[in-house]
Amino acid sequence: MSVSSAERYSRQVLFPGIGAEGQKRLQAARVVIVGCGATGSTLVSLLGRAGVGTLRIIDRDYVEPSNLQRQGLFDESDAAESLPKAAAAARKIATFNSELAVEPCVADLTPENVEDLLEGFPLIMDGTDNFETRFLINDYAVKNGVPWIYAAAISSCGVTMNILPGETACLACMFPESPHGTVDTCETSGILNSAVNGIASVAATEALKFLVGAKVQLRRTLLTRDLWFNDFAELDASTPREDCRCCGEKEFPHLAGEGRPHISLCGRNSVQIHERERPINFVEIQSRLEPHGIVRFNELILKFWHEPYEITLFPDGRAIIKGTTDVGVARSLYARFIGC
């Protein structure tokens, strides 16, 4: 069914904050969403349905059954196929708004590719699940003067903040140090689907304000909202901190890759090998792996089950090894089966 733009966006255009001119701006806009889990799914869905003309979706993971409780873009067939989230998201967008230009990128945002993947996008949305990537986005955004919107959630609590470089506080102004040691995650503390979708909805609304030019309406606080305990609070984030290493001293250690682990824990029981320059020929490696276990692949990922481990391999050499949190074991498996 063909849907005219006038009909599709009629209710949104009626809203005075958007109007016909704002709708034109949305349709000409380009937004990159980094991470397509629960926050990312909601951001993609809302911005896509609102008619943001170009969406680049960057995500490194694949759809799993445990995602379906809160990640609204995906369904059981995506999980059954273990589709990369970026690809599944692009497929889903096409079912509700085929007018958009969607650029799925199955990739891990790293210091090496951040310039290539984020360049040319005047707004960056945070759909990630870790501070390592957020500090990388923050370094890139402040260095290049690109606004971005932080959004995150845990349990029943969501947090979001607009970062307008040079005008408001940046992430490093508010969080001077990266996390050291353990931090609660959705895997360890659980997550209420309405909490994460709710805070992503707030962030998506801020994005719409930015894109239509309603700058005066943009929030300049670090907002927290707990849906279960009916709690709401804000911290002032209206000005950059003078001694911020990023805004003030123009130091961008995350862009330089300083302190970035080459291997990291990933989810509840997995280790990720951040290899990026080891092109893998899936057909060739299938024959090498088959004597050791079950192998399945498509053009985007290869999965290899070698009890008690499950290895997911990407074309650039990146691997997620499920079944261990021991970095040494993971490195050994990678060396044995993929080579390094």
Added chain:
Amino acid sequence: MHINVKLFATFRVGRFSEQKREYPPGTRVSGVIEDLQIPESQVGILMLRNRHISSDQELTDGADLSIFPFVGGG
């Protein structure tokens, strides 16, 4: 001495939003964090009246301390 402690986000669960609490003179921020049984690795922001401080900062009577966690899930 009295310290006015403000907690944010997940730190409020099972504790409080804002409370005046009594501490001995010389107490540092880390002492308040320990008293509240907050894992220090989860503390993302420490502020005294909108000014960032470190956990070894010594507090003075009437201080207004804000403690905000790392919230990273998505």
